[in-house]
Amino acid sequence: MISAAEANRHFSSLLREVSRGAQITVTSRGKPVATITAADRVERPERAAAKRVLLSRLHATPAAGARNGFRDELYE
Numbered sequence: 454m455i456s457a458a459e460a461n462r463h464f465s466s467l468l469r470e471v472s473r474g475a476q477i478t479v480t481s482r483g484k485p486v487a488t489i490t491a492a493d494r495v496e497r498p499e500r501a502a503a504k505r506v507l508l509s510r511l512h513a514t515p516a517a518g519a520r521n522g523f524r525d526e527l528y529e
Contacts, residue, residue, distance in 0.1 A: 454478045457486070 460467055460479050467477055471489050479487040496504075 454480055454485070457481045460489075 455463075455467070455477060457479050460477070467489060471477060471491055474491065477489040478485050479489065
């Protein structure tokens with residue numbers, strides 16, 4: 454964990470740490486507000502599971518309303 458002010462002062466070194474695999478939590482007034490992690494890092498398992506659940510719910514939910522009309526009919 455690092456404060457936002459400290460992260461700002463040492464941003465280049467933080468990026469080097471992240472490129473070596475570190476994950477850094479940035480705080481503001483003692484509360485976590487952001488996480489710096491490598492762009493190519495594998496998605497966390499709990500996030501991947503939540504995404505699968507959400508997508509399965511979306512696929513199971515029928516679309517509301519007719520989708521075969523013309524755009525102009527929407528505004529009549």
